[in-house]
Amino acid sequence: MNSTSNHGSSEFLLKVENLTIRFGGLVAVQNFSLRVPARQIVGLIGPNGAGKTTVFNLMTGVYKPNQGTVYLQETELTGRGAHVIARSGVARTFQNIRLFAGLTVLENVIAAASWQRRGQSVASLFALPAVALKEKKLLESARKLLEFVGLSSYENWEATSLPYGLQRKLEIARAMMTNPKVLLLDEPAAGMNPTEKDELAKLVRSICDVHGLGVLLIEHDMKFVMNLCANITVLDHGEVIAVGSPLEIQKNPKVIEAYLGAEETTGEGTAAASGQGSHS
Amino acid sequence: MTVQEFLQYSILPLIFFGITAIQALGLQLILGGAGLLSLGHAAFYAVGGYSAAAFTVYAAPALGLTDPTLLMLLSLVVGALSALAAGFLVAVPCLRLQGDYLAMATLGFAEILGTALKNIDAVGGTRGFGNIPKLSSLPWVFVTLALVWWALARFRRTGLGMAIQATRDDEIAARSLGISTYSAKLSAFVIGSAIAGIAGALYVHAVQFISPDEADFSRSVIIVLAVVIGGMTSLSGSVLGALILVVVPEALRHNDTLREQRMIYFALIVIFVMLFSPKGLQSLFMRFMPKAAQQRGGTR
Numbered sequence: 001m002n003s004t005s006n007h008g009s010s011e012f013l014l015k016v017e018n019l020t021i022r023f024g025g026l027v028a029v030q031n032f033s034l035r036v037p038a039r040q041i042v043g044l045i046g047p048n049g050a051g052k053t054t055v056f057n058l059m060t061g062v063y064k065p066n067q068g069t070v071y072l073q074e075t076e077l078t079g080r081g082a083h084v085i086a087r088s089g090v091a092r093t094f095q096n097i098r099l100f101a102g103l104t105v106l107e108n109v110i111a112a113a114s115w116q117r118r119g120q121s122v123a124s125l126f127a128l129p130a131v132a133l134k135e136k137k138l139l140e141s142a143r144k145l146l147e148f149v150g151l152s153s154y155e156n157w158e159a160t161s162l163p164y165g166l167q168r169k170l171e172i173a174r175a176m177m178t179n180p181k182v183l184l185l186d187e188p189a190a191g192m193n194p195t196e197k198d199e200l201a202k203l204v205r206s207i208c209d210v211h212g213l214g215v216l217l218i219e220h221d222m223k224f225v226m227n228l229c230a231n232i233t234v235l236d237h238g239e240v241i242a243v244g245s246p247l248e249i250q251k252n253p254k255v256i257e258a259y260l261g262a263e264e265t266t267g268e269g270t271a272a273a274s275g276q277g278s279h280s
Numbered sequence: 281m282t283v284q285e286f287l288q289y290s291i292l293p294l295i296f297f298g299i300t301a302i303q304a305l306g307l308q309l310i311l312g313g314a315g316l317l318s319l320g321h322a323a324f325y326a327v328g329g330y331s332a333a334a335f336t337v338y339a340a341p342a343l344g345l346t347d348p349t350l351l352m353l354l355s356l357v358v359g360a361l362s363a364l365a366a367g368f369l370v371a372v373p374c375l376r377l378q379g380d381y382l383a384m385a386t387l388g389f390a391e392i393l394g395t396a397l398k399n400i401d402a403v404g405g406t407r408g409f410g411n412i413p414k415l416s417s418l419p420w421v422f423v424t425l426a427l428v429w430w431a432l433a434r435f436r437r438t439g440l441g442m443a444i445q446a447t448r449d450d451e452i453a454a455r456s457l458g459i460s461t462y463s464a465k466l467s468a469f470v471i472g473s474a475i476a477g478i479a480g481a482l483y484v485h486a487v488q489f490i491s492p493d494e495a496d497f498s499r500s501v502i503i504v505l506a507v508v509i510g511g512m513t514s515l516s517g518s519v520l521g522a523l524i525l526v527v528v529p530e531a532l533r534h535n536d537t538l539r540e541q542r543m544i545y546f547a548l549i550v551i552f553v554m555l556f557s558p559k560g561l562q563s564l565f566m567r568f569m570p571k572a573a574q575q576r577g578g579t580r
C-alpha cells in the first residue's frame with residue numbers, strides 16, 4: 001500500500017490509519033490501518049479476541065481511539081459522535097444482534113430513517129401534504145430493502161421473534177436504510193446454515209455491485225470470506241499480521257500460526273471466549 | 281339516588297379521572313416511550329397549574345383579556361410551555377451525564393418546588409392558590425384528553441417518535457443509525473412534562489384552587505402506578521390505569537379504614553400485574569379479546 005497519498009484520495013471510501021486503543025493495561029488494537037474502496041468487499045479476520053469488533057467500534061464512534069485517524073472520503077470522522085458518523089455514511093451491523101425489540105420488522109427499518117425526517121415531526125403528526133410524499137417514499141424504500149433481504153412477508157412480525165438468520169438480514173436492511181457509503185458487517189453468517197450462508201453471500205455481493213457500497217466484513221467462516229473478499233486483513237492480539245488476497249492469506253505462515261496457535265493453546269479457551277462474547 | 285344526583289356526584293371524580301389520565305399519558309411517553317424514570321411528574325403538573333393560574337389571575341386582567349374561551353386556551357399554552365421549560369432545565373444536566381440521574385433529579389426538583397411554592401405569598405403560600413376563575417369544565421377535560429391521546433398515538437409514527445422508541449430499545453444501535461439519543465430522550469421528557477402542564481392548567485381552572493401538595497411525591501407515585509398498572513407501552517393502558525386509580529379510592533369513599541389503606545391495595549395490584557401480566561392490565565384484557573380487535577388495538 002502506498003502511504004504517501006493524501007487523505008481525501010477518492011479512490012478509497014474509508015481510510016483508517018494507525019488506530020490504537022487501550023482498555024486499562026490491555027492494548028486491544030494497535031496501529032491498525034485499512035482501506036475500503038467503493039464496490040469492494042474487504043475482509044477482516046483473526047482469532048477470537050483479536051480486536052476485530054473493537055476496530056468496528058472505533059470506526060463507528062462507539063469508542064474513541066487513543067491514536068489514529070478515520071476518514072470517509074474527505075471527511076475526518078475520528079472521535080466524532082456515533083450518530084454523526086452514521087449520518088456521514090458509515091453503517092454497521094452487530095455481532096450480538098441489536099434489533100429494536102419493541103418494534104416490528106418494518107418499524108425497525110423505518111426507525112433507521114428517523115434522522116432524515118427530523119424537523120418534520122409536527123407536519124407528519126398532522127399528516128400535512130408537505131411531508132406526505134417524502135414519507136411515502138421512505139416507506140417504499142423500507143419495503144424495497146425488506147424485499148431485497150427477503151423479509152417482505154415478515155413486515156409485521158415482532159423483530160426479535162424472527163429466526164436468528166433472518167434477524168441478521170433485518171439488521172442489514174436496517175443499516176442500509178441510512179443510505180450508507182460503507183457497510184460494516186460483524187459476523188453476518190454466524191448461526192446460519194449452509195443454504196442461508198449462500199444466500200447471504202449473494203446478498204453481500206449485490207450490496208457491493210448493485211448498490212455500489214464498500215463493504216468491510218468480519219467473519220469466522222473462512223470459505224465465506226475467501227469467496228467474497230478481494231482483500232483481507234488479518235488481526236492477531238490487536239495487531240495486523242497480514243494483508244493480501246485470499247490466496248496470499250491462506251499461504252501466509254504467520255496467519256497459519258496465529259490460527260493454529262489459537263486452536264492448540266486455547267482449544268477450550270476459544271470456545272469459552274466465543275461463548276460469552278458472541279451469543280447473547 | 282336519582283340519575284341527576286348521580287351525575288352531580290360523578291362530575292368531580294370524572295374530572296379527576298380525566299386529569300390523571302392526561303398526566304399518565306404524558307408520563308407514558310417518558311417511561312414507556314423513552315424508558316426514563318421520572319419521580320417528579322406531579323411537580324411539572326404543578327408548575328403548569330400554578331403558571332396557568334398566575335396567568336389568568338394576574339397577567340390576563342393586566343392585558344385586558346376577558347373572553348373565557350380564549351383565556352382558557354391561552355392558559356393551556358402557558359401551562360404547557362412553563363412545564364416544558366421546567367422539564368428542560370431539570371433534564372438537560374441529567375441527560376448529559378452517563379447514568380440514571382434523572383429519577384433523583386426529578387425527585388429533588390419536586391421537593392424544591394413544593395418548598396418554594398409554600399413560600400411564595402403571591403400564589404397563596406401554604407394556604408394554596410385560590411379564587412382562580414372557573415374556565416374549564418368536564419367537556420374541556422375530556423376533549424383535551426381525547427386530543428392528547430390522538431396526538432400521542434400519531435406521534436409514535438413520526439421521525440421523532442420512532443427515534444424515541446429506538447433509543448429506548450437499544451441506544452448503541454440507535455446511534456449507529458444516526459439517531460441522537462440525547463435529543464430523543466430530552467424531547468420525550470420535555471413533551472411528557474408539557475402534557476403534565478396542560479393537565480395542571482385544566483385542573484386549576486376546573487376546581488379553582490391548587491396547593492403546594494399537588495407537587496408532592498405521593499402524587500407522582502400515583503401517576504407512575506397508573507402507567508405501570510395499565511401497561512407501560514400502551515396509551516390505552518395508561519388511561520385504564522388512571523381510571524383504576526381514581527375509581528378505587530372513590531368506591532372506598534364511605535369506608536375510612538379501607539380508604540386509608542388504599543396504597544396497600546395499589547401495591548398489591550402492582551405486584552399482581554408484575555407477576556401475571558408484566559405488560560400491564562391492558563395486555564391482560566387483550567388476551568381475552570377476539571383476534572380481530574387485537575389487531576386494531578395493538579399493544580404498542
Ligand SMILES: Nc1ncnc2c1ncn2[C@@H]1O[C@H](COP(=O)(O)OP(=O)(O)OP(=O)(O)O)[C@@H](O)[C@H]1O
Nearest residue numbers: 023028047048049050051052053054055273274277
Ligand atoms: N469495552 C472494553 N473494555 C475492556 N476490554 C475490552 C472492551 N472491548 C473489548 N475489549 C477487549 O479487547 C479484546 C478484543 O475484543 P474484540 O471483541 O474486539 O475481539 P474480536 O476480534 O471481535 O473477537 P470475537 O471473534 O470473539 O468476536 C478482547 O480481549 C476484549 O476483552
Ligand SMILES: [Mg+2]
Nearest residue numbers: 052053054095
Ligand atoms: Mg467480535
